[in-house]
Amino acid sequence: MEVTYLKAINQALHEEMARDENVLVMGEDVAELGGAFKVTEGLLAAFGEERVIDTPISESLIVGASVGAAVLGMRPVVEMQFADFISCGFDQIVNTAATLCYRHGGKASCPMVVRAPSGAGVHGALFHSQNPEAWFTRVPGLKVVAPATAYDAKGLLKSAIRDDNPDIYFEHKRLYRSIKEDLPDGDFTVPLGRAELRREGRDLSIITYGGTLHQSLDAARIAEKEDGLAVEVLDLRTLLPLDREAILETARRTGKVLVVHEDRLTGGIGGEVAALIAEYAFEYLDGPVRRLAALDTHVPFAPPLEEFVLPNTNKIVNAIRSLAAY
Amino acid sequence: MEVTYLKAINQALHEEMARDENVLVMGEDVAELGGAFKVTEGLLAAFGEERVIDTPISESLIVGASVGAAVLGMRPVVEMQFADFISCGFDQIVNTAATLCYRHGGKASCPMVVRAPSGAGVHGALFHSQNPEAWFTRVPGLKVVAPATAYDAKGLLKSAIRDDNPDIYFEHKRLYRSIKEDLPDGDFTVPLGRAELRREGRDLSIITYGGTLHQSLDAARIAEKEDGLAVEVLDLRTLLPLDREAILETARRTGKVLVVHEDRLTGGIGGEVAALIAEYAFEYLDGPVRRLAALDTHVPFAPPLEEFVLPNTNKIVNAIRSLAAY
Amino acid sequence: MAEHDGAPAAVPGATRAEHELQLYYWMKLIRAFEERVSRLHRQNKVLGGVYSGAGQEAIVTGICAPLRDGDFVAPLHRDLGVFLMRGVDPGRLMAQLMAKEDGLSRGKDSFLHGGDMSHGVFGSTSMLGSSLPVAVGAALKFSIKREQHIAVAFFGEGAASRGDVHEAMNFAGVRKLPVLFVCENNRYAYSTPFEKQAAIENIADRAQAYGFRGHVCPGNDLLAVVGLAERVIDSIRAGGGPSMIECKTYRWRGHSEHDPALYRDQEELLEWESRDPIPQFEFYLGKRGHDLTRLRAETDERVNQTVQAAVDFAEHSPFPKAEEALEDVYAGEGLAPAARSAAAANGPGVTK
Amino acid sequence: MAEHDGAPAAVPGATRAEHELQLYYWMKLIRAFEERVSRLHRQNKVLGGVYSGAGQEAIVTGICAPLRDGDFVAPLHRDLGVFLMRGVDPGRLMAQLMAKEDGLSRGKDSFLHGGDMSHGVFGSTSMLGSSLPVAVGAALKFSIKREQHIAVAFFGEGAASRGDVHEAMNFAGVRKLPVLFVCENNRYAYSTPFEKQAAIENIADRAQAYGFRGHVCPGNDLLAVVGLAERVIDSIRAGGGPSMIECKTYRWRGHSEHDPALYRDQEELLEWESRDPIPQFEFYLGKRGHDLTRLRAETDERVNQTVQAAVDFAEHSPFPKAEEALEDVYAGEGLAPAARSAAAANGPGVTK
Ligand SMILES: Cc1ncc(C[n+]2csc(CCOP(=O)(O)OP(=O)(O)O)c2C)c(N)n1
Ligand SMILES: Cc1ncc(C[n+]2csc(CCOP(=O)(O)OP(=O)(O)O)c2C)c(N)n1
């Protein structure tokens, strides 16, 4: 039966809470309301207010408390109402949670997940459109995932919940209701740390994740139809650790790489990916490693501005053409 | 007369406070004590407790209050006692300060400086050794500087204080007393956004900044003496905005680039620099763009571990040799 | 428009009666503006999140009335009334909500995040509570420069749980800064009732934890709010140090226009709808001998004209040009350097 | 070593006299340990920042005495006594301070940041106040699982200014969680005196701002601390919800061993040095009829043996192997994947 990206996340939460009584859900308006986006809908009714907890507006507490519960064996899944507000729980994530195992000499762990609805293209403006993933992909001890399909949304969340480390799970708001898939019923997981080749092609590789996967696939189809170009599309899925092998493989196979993401260009993950390729696939490159991303500004409010700043299918097609022509 | 890196910063603060009565200094233990590292020594006596302010332990307040004073025309220079604690003032920097001009339609500005003593190699372990610069170099609206010499420390701080935007100023703790220079007396500044070529050479380029500049220069000399290699060393100095022209120039000139920094490899600025080169200097490259940085772990405490994790002259020499041999 | 030169206190030599009629006008204007914004949102002319302050007008009106030019105010996300009372042109405010070029942020940011420092209104970020440290910093500037101004920060009872609120109040107390913290306790933070937000009766009781005074007042009673505000603001201006005022009120509409607010009890809503600040104040004006029918008619006409003029102005204002997205990232530097390079980097994708 | 099975309360069936002698032993052990650590630091055998808790032993001793196995404690950076009281082996603790392989963090982190969850001791980060939300989360787990345990978080009067402290206490109050907040008010935060830190007399007075009780007690009076701690901890355990205890004390040494603390008045120091908790408690034991000379001699010998054994153990423990820097970044995964690739990336630089 067809399931939206949003429903897939909701199912993963239901199933994992049923599977493991140590899983708990905590955040602002997650219980009674079922979350600002209804992602946690039904959990309160199913599991009660001891495991589905409405918190005060205290992001640092939300993350810090989940560390305290996690180090004692719970598996908290906490929600930032918008990924943008993760800046208010920042220290607890990058210091308290990320270094916990290390500073306890490997004898304690912090099995928790921070869910963060991220992404632009929804008229959210500066503080409801952010893609903060690259703040976390530079922090050892964390794992960072960003699913782009309903299947991955469900499978990766389950893996993150079962993982013994702090995982930051970025779910793209624009995908919540815009994509639907038939999901296998019953339990399935998607391994952390593995990219997925969504489309094969010998001419050029697009490496992307999250919100821009679908635009990239559309662009690849257009480039094939209109220009006869065979474009390969790699979906990173996990952003920390990166799937080096998959990245280098596709780069070596096609020799031309375009990295695409909705996060802004400078300091986005594209830099790290391009650097890996420039270092380890250098001999195979037939052209410069190109990046297409949001412009280096804030995500603006007025539609013409937002449109101008964000990547889209059109811009990707143009980038494909210019790189193919190189 | 010879001046240490630390004294150069202290001089800049004295001179700018004397030059502009809107400059104020605020932070934990900056007044009475003169700062944990004595960087603000003498300011209280010279300018009084209205402009040199000891705050409670409240990093978010420190940054947020400086935004409030700045938007009304003051030029606060606030101190994070250690750069590591900047995580506690994170939201105020990346959201309140960085977007202020933008969300006021360009009709308000936020002229402030956040000073952050950063860097490892001083047995500081996980929470007194961090190099957090790359968290900020991905945030439009901020400028990020990291001086490596006493001259730049003074000149860049003056420029940052006079700049109408929020500047994050990373001063390397290991350099405080370890380097000395003759500084011209009288007022001088170093422009923001300009890298400096510290050493010329046709064989290979090292691009670095801050703590690893001196190790890179030493390594370049060794490689010249022992291997007859002519290694060019570019000091970025400003990390946001990056000096694209200087970076691409040196890459095009030598065709082989080694990016070096003390910040860890994954997610460090090296990725952005390497990506720029792989995209815009691709045709000139005679070898892979290599990166040498701290290993992707936390900065550990025990000396053998810290030594193993951090870059040093030796490791840089080896990296030079292997790239030169490519 | 004369009535937009800012709050009445700023109008010299106004009689008590004039002053009270002015306050009435403000509440009516804010209410009309709120209702129009909700309608424009349903018509998709105002995009993004819209947070109605309908029912809470007496708070903004009463607190802003005693303010002067040069004072600093950080409104919360429901306080469009603050912009109007501080003298921001209604047309520009409406253009802001419609993401137009003539909006305060020139279309860059949404709803009330665009500020107007020329009227002392700070554009807060979305991060709740984060404007309190900023207001404290403004107060710090006033105290350093020995200026007679004060800073005001509005926040909700939900935002009160943020660490920033604690850090801001503590420092304000230590330095005895001229800042007023105004908590609009409307009983809900999105779906979260006050009991889940704090285990106390009054947020204002926290003031003593920072060494200054807290006051609780009925937020829908304009006379109570303005009376208290005048006393408290005078004492802050006189160097008495910070204060907190908590106004008990209620959020009439959903958290945002998207929210049906099914989580709350209709009885409670009805009870609070009956505590409408406007008829309450009209009743008082009646006692003062005003002819209410005439007054209502006149005021409604002025108010509707003002709102309609604002809407017309905003509708005729263009959307900003795409390239402007790269402006104002840095003060006085035109294009952001990084943005320029980004534009280059994105090459054909962007330029075509 | 028997006396390291944890706090006396955990030793079943101890008589009152045994209990009091045990408390005496703890204070003496902590003091001796503190002094030895300061000496080792001067000898460069303990690297990095060293923060002495000398003079504050009665607080840790009195608060930890009533704790039980399974309770959770987050110490502050001066509380090495917490580790000893909770049953952490002194040798491993000393090895921790010397960055040795047998240290709690296996040489990875410094001083008291290494925790030992097998004894319920959480290794806090350096970020002051950030351990309070963690302790609240531990208490949340206890309440969800209906366990009779409690969580304890120690913090300084300086850390009290952090937003995390506010967020933690507020949530603990709302959920009535079994957590005890212990403020060690030693009058200074590095160089910053309490007056610059807060505009109030007692941090404990803030408890009411969160709906629970705060208690103030003389922190150098062991009997007062332990008596209050027993009552308060019993009530928390019985489901009475959170509490705060503020212990008034004084930091004898500099902020860290590097700090001559010239900013404070010698009179004040002298006054507080005379409030040494140990002679005070000895005086009490004398009144209870103990032969003090014998008691001192015996205790000193036991204590010195324990400390010396700890030092010997730590000195013989090796430094960790370089490659271990890449271990324990992730739980149960050996090398960090990213670290592996980094090692590869650094190639010759690292492997040679
Ligand atoms: C730091 C932060 N966390 C979460 C949110 C999402 N959010 C926006 S408004 C709101 C409720 C605010 O409640 P309150 O402070 O009482 O103000 P009110 O909306 O009731 O006027 C929430 C949770 C936010 N904007 N900022
Ligand atoms: C968030 C944060 N800011 C600053 C510091 C630096 N610092 C370490 S200890 C200290 C003083 C702490 O004072 P207090 O909390 O009273 O504890 P005490 O040292 O007096 O026991 C400071 C400012 C820190 N560790 N964490």
Ligand SMILES: [Mg+2]
């Ligand atoms: Mg509210």
Ligand SMILES: [Mg+2]
């Ligand atoms: Mg203290």
